[in-house]
Amino acid sequence: MAPRAKASTETAEPARRSSRISAQPAKVVEAVKETVKKATAPRTKKRSADADEGDGGESAPAVKKVTAPALEPINIGDTLPSYIVKNEKDEDVDVATLAAEKGVILFLVPKADTPGCTQQACGFRDIYPDFASLNFDVYCLSADKPAAQSKWQTKKNLPYPLLSDPQRVLITALGAGEGGKTKRSHFIFEKGGKLVDKKIPVKPVDSPKLALEFVKSLAPSAAEA
Template structure:
């Protein structure tokens, strides 16, 4: 998993808006990049809605928010529409971004081991460098924790 001080790895993927996002996008200011397992599932919905509910505070402070999962653009569009999410979602169908950030690995859920996206968040500074890493998050509390940690 990337750690504080690491540079964002080179990548190019599609946003739900149809635009392309690259590692250079993060040089335009501070960004939150959060990885989540699947659109419209209970924990992922709680996390996305927590970011939605605090979006105006992040935006006012110039912080961009990007959610990342392997879901398709179509799935992202439905998820955004259903919950009125005001920030872009990145489609990572081959998990290249999740793997580059270290947000893909073995998980243990109810005693069953599997591989998947590890719910994690990265705060990226305007130089494209990781400022803070949240390797394990509580979906419903996470947005508030970031606001507190960044003193926003």
């Protein structure tokens, strides 16, 4: 009978261990679950927020806005500064070189291919040969992209280059940029780049005529050049 009692004791032992496990307090189990939940929670949102604050997070690096440096104001007697713009062919043009060989008419429009700007641009187109005969080149300057300028140039058969200044750096230096807009105007530079006349603001129909009148008044010195 003794061996049977020993066997009974050995089989009962696992049941006692199981009872101890199941008797663990419920709050301990919940604590374990909460710890696991926090450890496995996704961290994408936190990294994104940190990156937005500019801490150098790799998942979404902060994007810095690049602003072109400002130019000094250009007044009567000042010369064209060295500043790179794009023409309608998306080529770089240094405005300081525009008046190296001839005088320059630089007329500014608020927006390409709009009624008033088209009237002004076509006015310069129609008397363009007169400016050329007086040893002056004509350029249109606006904040439009080169692609829009090229389309407008083709549409209206504009014979002169169109210059793009999207951040209005040169436009502002000329005194024609205000509140994110371009004031209709024109500026006349003699050979060598010195500003000798400006009209700001000016009406679309008047701009070409007034520019030609002023250039004609310079005819004797222009002919000597």
